[in-house]
Amino acid sequence: xxxxxxxxxxxxxxxxxxxxxxxxxxxxxxxxxxxxxxxxxxxxxxxxxxxxxxxxxxxxxxxxxxxxxxxxxxxxxxxxxxxxxxxxxxxxxxxxxxxxxxxxxxxxxxxxxxxxxx
Amino acid sequence: xxxxxxxxxxxxxxxxxxxxxxxxxxxxxxxxxxxxxxxxxxxxxxxxxxxxxxxxxxxxxxxxxxxxxxxxxxxxxxxxxxxxxxxxxxxxxxxxxxxxxxxxxxxxxxxx
Numbered sequence: 716x717x718x719x720x721x722x723x724x725x726x727x728x729x730x731x732x733x734x735x736x737x738x739x740x741x742x743x744x745x746x747x748x749x750x751x752x753x754x755x756x757x758x759x760x761x762x763x764x765x766x767x768x769x770x771x772x773x774x775x776x777x778x779x780x781x782x783x784x785x786x787x788x789x790x791x792x793x794x795x796x797x798x799x800x801x802x803x804x805x806x807x808x809x810x811x812x813x814x815x816x817x818x819x820x821x822x823x824x825x826x827x828x829x830x831x832x833x
Numbered sequence: 834x835x836x837x838x839x840x841x842x843x844x845x846x847x848x849x850x851x852x853x854x855x856x857x858x859x860x861x862x863x864x865x866x867x868x869x870x871x872x873x874x875x876x877x878x879x880x881x882x883x884x885x886x887x888x889x890x891x892x893x894x895x896x897x898x899x900x901x902x903x904x905x906x907x908x909x910x911x912x913x914x915x916x917x918x919x920x921x922x923x924x925x926x927x928x929x930x931x932x933x934x935x936x937x938x939x940x941x942x943x944x945x
Contacts, residue, residue, distance in 0.1 A: 750934070758922060760876070760936035806876060818864040818930055820889055823876040 718742065719809050721824035728797045729832050735782070736792040736827045738807030747811045749790040750821065751781065754804040763805075766790055797831045804828050835859040839925050839937035846915055846944055854910045854940045856925030865908045866926040866934070867900065869893065876924065882908065915944045 720739045728734040740749065751763040766774045766781045774781040782791040794801055805828075808821040838857040846852050858865050867879040880890040882900055899911045908927075912919055925937040 752936070757938075758941070759938040760924060760926075762933050762935070765933055808876075818881075818883070818928055820866065820878040820881055820891075821868075821876075821926075821934060822878065825875045 717824075718822045719807055719824035721807055721827050723827045724825070725828045725830065727830050727832060728794075730799060731796055733793060733795045734797055734829065736794070736805050736807075736829065738790045738792065738824060740788050740790060740807075740809050742788075742809065742811050744811040747809055749781070749783070750808040750810070751779070751790075751792045752806045752808060753801075754806060754826070756803070760806075764792065794829075799831050799833060802829060802831045835935070837925055837927055837935050837937035839923075839940050841940060842938065843941045844943070846942070848917060848944055849914050852912050852915055852942065854912075854923050854925075854942070856908045856910070856937055857906050858908055858925065858927030859929075859935055860906070862927035862929045862935075864888075864928050864930075865900075865902070866928075867910045868924040868926065868936075870922040870924065870939075872921070879910070879923075912942075915942075917944050920944045 718741050747768045749766045753761040764774050764776045764779045764781050766783045773783050778795045780793045804826045806826045807824040810819050810821050812819045840855045865882040868876050870876045878891050880894045881888045897913050901909050920943050922939045922941050924939045926934045928934040
């Protein structure tokens with residue numbers, strides 16, 4: 716079974732509108748972390764936002780917010796006020812770990828290509 | 834902002850040749866990783882390294898692969914005898930407990 720599933724191969728959004736990129740995960744570990752990365756066409760991996768499994772509030776970082784629904788095992792990324800520079804591949808990733816540690820491998824989803832139209 | 838530095842950015846090698854991909858992690862980070870991304874596909878974990886030894890490796894990380902931290906700053910991935918299917922982008926990453934993971938810009942390896 717896939718540990719991280721991104722069901723949207725591609726998404727389109729109009730500039731200045733909000734967009735939600737879906738991510739569901741599967742783990743039996745009570746302690747885990749969820750990450751979103753942006754990969755522009757130049758190839759680098761840019762960290763966007765992090766949500767810990769014990770965090771009570773949804774994470775926010777500027778125009779990025781994470782809609783964390785623990786019971787549904789989903790961690791959707793919301794980008795508000797989309798910009799042309801947001802066009803990129805977006806990856807959801809999970810770290811499973813014990814006791815609040817924050818090291819260990821990341822398992823990535825398949826990615827979603829976001830295209831922002833002017 | 835501290836960076837993870839990878840060299841070279843692009844390497845072309847002949848099948849059967851050995852390659853060494855180099856990484857300089859962030860200086861106060863203790864955990865190091867290599868990931869691989871075949872073109873257009875998802876990012877796959879290869880190996881993690883802590884305290885001068887491998888802490889975890891994936892099925893992909895077979896006997897053709899090795900990692901080393903030859904000095905206090907570099908972290909290398911060696912592929913002993915490259916195959917066509919080793920062509921991919923290779924990412925180095927590092928982190929410290931309590932910090933997020935920082936990825937390098939990647940090395941695009943092309944095996945011909």
